[in-house]
Amino acid sequence: MLTNDRIPGVYLEDVFSTPEPELMTGVPAFLGLANSGSLNTPQLLTLWPQFEQHFGKSLSDSYLGYAVRGFFENGGRLCYVVRIKEATQSALQAGLDAIAPLDTIDLVCAPDIMKAEKDTDIWMMQKAILEHCQLLGDRFAILDAMNRSTPEIQQQKQRLSSINGALYAPWLKVPSLEKATGNGQQATGNGQQATGKTKLFEVPPCGHIAGIYARSDRAAGVYQSPANYVLEGVLDLSFTVTNTDFEQLNLKTATTGVNCLRSLTGRGIRVWGTRTLSSDPSWRYISVRRLFLTVCRWIDRNLADVAFEPNEFKLWLRIERELTAYFESLFRQGAIKGNTPQEAFFVKCDEETNPPEIQDSGQVVTEIGLAPTIPCEFIIVRLIHGSTGVAVTT
Known part of the structure; x- marks a missing residue:
């Protein structure tokens, strides 16, 4: 905590966000x-x-x-x-x-x-x-x-x-x-x-x-x-x-x-x-398989709590926003291929992937596609968030 000597009784506190620990691979x-x-x-x-x-x-x-x-x-x-x-x-x-x-x-x-x-x-x-x-x-x-x-x-x-x-x-x-x-x-x-x-x-x-x-x-x-x-x-x-x-x-x-x-x-x-x-x-x-395994580890670490939130539009928007930001970082690194992000990946989490029966089951389903080798040639998987964690199906 930092004090301000010019204004008695007023204290300035710097709050630093804790950086997310790096996801290590090759362990x-x-x-x-x-x-x-x-x-x-x-x-x-x-x-x-x-x-x-x-x-x-x-x-x-x-x-x-x-x-x-x-x-x-x-x-x-x-x-x-x-x-x-x-x-x-x-x-x-x-x-x-x-x-x-x-x-x-x-x-x-x-x-x-x-x-x-x-x-x-x-x-x-x-x-x-x-x-x-x-x-x-x-x-x-x-x-x-x-x-x-x-x-x-x-x-x-x-x-x-x-x-x-x-x-x-x-x-x-x-x-x-x-x-x-x-x-x-x-x-x-x-x-x-x-x-x-x-x-x-x-x-x-x-x-x-x-x-x-x-x-x-x-x-x-x-x-x-x-x-x-x-x-x-x-x-x-x-x-x-x-x-x-x-x-x-x-x-x-x-x-x-x-x-x-x-x-x-x-x-x-x-x-x-x-x-x-x-x-x-x-x-x-x-390399392709390990890329997807690393993606799954990132999702499990950063989106593990979504199964406990209401399965509605606000949650779908959050999932799409966070996954899009992560995949854009992979795109900038060259991990996924394309001249534009749209050619390299897509994220879909909406009422189509989450119909009423899915919502009633307590699950949240997201469909993602990544192009690890050729632009627009997506490998598509479904992420199913539930109370026991994240399951991935092809």
């Missing part, structure tokens, strides 16, 4: 096996050395520590780690239930499910992760292909289908946590051999990829594809993806594909793929 939850720490309890990490402080030294046969290290090496800044009991579906589900309430994460990784003895167990756990992401509607799964041949990876891909996940192959050769320095500096990221005798360890790529997502989001926005980035902290791949392998995993006749990691002469080891696991052409690309 994963890692689920896996650890040496110590509470089970099924999300732990926030902002630096790689914090992993050992909370979970002890990485287990010799666990991939969790490698995933978290790879995340920070590749540009990640914030993640949650959840220690699960074992690499089984029931233990995984307990971990997924633990991260369900977190509204700060938008990625899910579970590298240690690749330790399951049966392929069917791996597929079932990966499906559980995809179902978790679908149910929550605010997060995306980064899944690991099996450390197998191209035909077997192709078979794995065919068993998975979701708009909220992507599959990456092959595995990575990285310095062992038993020999590498704490920050993994012995790995160069460009495929060159590290100096000295460095023990290599083959690991699933999800943690490194999550770091790439975080780096790409900061550099270009969630609406840009997290591809063509060099993988840091990686010395080699478990196998070389040839042009034939790449074509088999990404058939032109198929709507889904496997995002390959490729060692390119003179260019390092790079992410070479941008596809989701969806057969729906509208949701083929990771």
Whole structure:
């Protein structure tokens, strides 16, 4: 509070509005096996050395520590780690239930499910992760292909289908946590051999990829594809993806594909793929799906209270006004395409989307269309606000 000395008894008070906290993206939850720490309890990490402080030294046969290290090496800044009991579906589900309430994460990784003895167990756990992401509607799964041949990876891909996940192959050769320095500096990221005798360890790529997502989001926005980035902290791949392998995993006749990691002469080891696991052409690309997931997170944060207001013209006007302002900001950033805002998006919330039966049910329905790739080619979704939150239907 500021006083005015010229007018006794009069006080001037400056009221500053609190800025809305930034909606962070590229924030994963890692689920896996650890040496110590509470089970099924999300732990926030902002630096790689914090992993050992909370979970002890990485287990010799666990991939969790490698995933978290790879995340920070590749540009990640914030993640949650959840220690699960074992690499089984029931233990995984307990971990997924633990991260369900977190509204700060938008990625899910579970590298240690690749330790399951049966392929069917791996597929079932990966499906559980995809179902978790679908149910929550605010997060995306980064899944690991099996450390197998191209035909077997192709078979794995065919068993998975979701708009909220992507599959990456092959595995990575990285310095062992038993020999590498704490920050993994012995790995160069460009495929060159590290100096000295460095023990290599083959690991699933999800943690490194999550770091790439975080780096790409900061550099270009969630609406840009997290591809063509060099993988840091990686010395080699478990196998070389040839042009034939790449074509088999990404058939032109198929709507889904496997995002390959490729060692390119003179260019390092790079992410070479941008596809989701969806057969729906509208949701083929990771950047498009993550843009819509981010939009849904923004709506859930900023318009969660509309379900408790009278479903009438004043509310419809507020929804259209706030969504239009948000989409105009996306348009200015280049997240949605068009020469004018009208070519890039539309918002519709009126008596047509909210007939009497909808109003009587206590819901508020808004129809939105965004053009993430081509002007006027809208992907249209319906937002249904209810007492339990916001549901999105296509």
